[in-house]
Amino acid sequence: MPSIRVPSALRNFTGGASDIEVAATTVRDALAELERRHPGISAKVLDNGAVKPFIRIFVGPDDIGGLSGLETQLAERDEVAIVPAIAGGAGGAGGAGLNDA
């Protein structure tokens, strides 16, 4: 079964779980399944059905932008990673817009 790797900034939605197995055949379906099980999380990733500009989604090492976007097909053991922009480093630390949940 494919799985979704949830970034630490969103694990408050998943009870701290980092890897969520989903019965899905596309990335869009996988995110929908994630939302069904952890309501509210998809609003942090998607905006009007599209990936937010400060978030990238990868299937394994590959950017879905170079595949078929949210319609990218998932195989049995694929791992979908949600990668947000982060900006901490010097005086402070910040996760781009994800920590306001």
Added chain:
Amino acid sequence: MKLRATLVGAGGLGGPIALALGAAGIELVIADDDIVELSNLQRQIQFTSADLGQPKAARLAELVESRGGLARPVAARWTEATADELGDDAAIVIDASDDPATKFAVADWAVASGRCYVIAAALRYGGNVMAGAPGAACYRCLFEAPVEAPSCADAGVLGPVVGAIGGVAAAVALGLVHGDRALAGALLVFDDLRRASDPRIVRFVPRKGCPACARAPISPSMASSLATPVRVAENR
């Protein structure tokens, strides 16, 4: 002839980056307009309580030079107005700031001027390091535009995390300045360093219509040195 690098940010990430690059013989310009505060010491371990109130850039440059390196401090932020002076003849620019807009400004300038660059960031228990080089997909291809980020008080960062991410950023920078393009256009994602230290290395495609790449002397679509075919698409 010495290789030169500009380091933007002299804090938690900037400290280990500066010390590592300085010890490796890279001549540094260190840009930061901040001063050392007590709340910094938990993660900016290059500083001590004796440094409180001192300019970070100057203090860090002194530490680099005390170890035999060369570093010039500049008490300024990286902006469009200061970029040309700070970047000058740097072979690489390394962003270790805590400001999203600065990261984009550094990357955009580096892309437009055909320089290599590294964007480093840390948050909570993990971080990201992006390696940029002429002809590869850029930071703006990756994350499009800066967005509001919460403060350290909101998100926080584990002290050792910035040291680890800074060390990786320094290693990636050394690779780039010595011609190793294996990671150009890749993002190293460290999810939770308490549990695993291996990064997920992901590669992203040039973003269609990226305004930064449009100003690049070598656009991703022109580059022939990429290891994989360039695929232009949107992350949708």
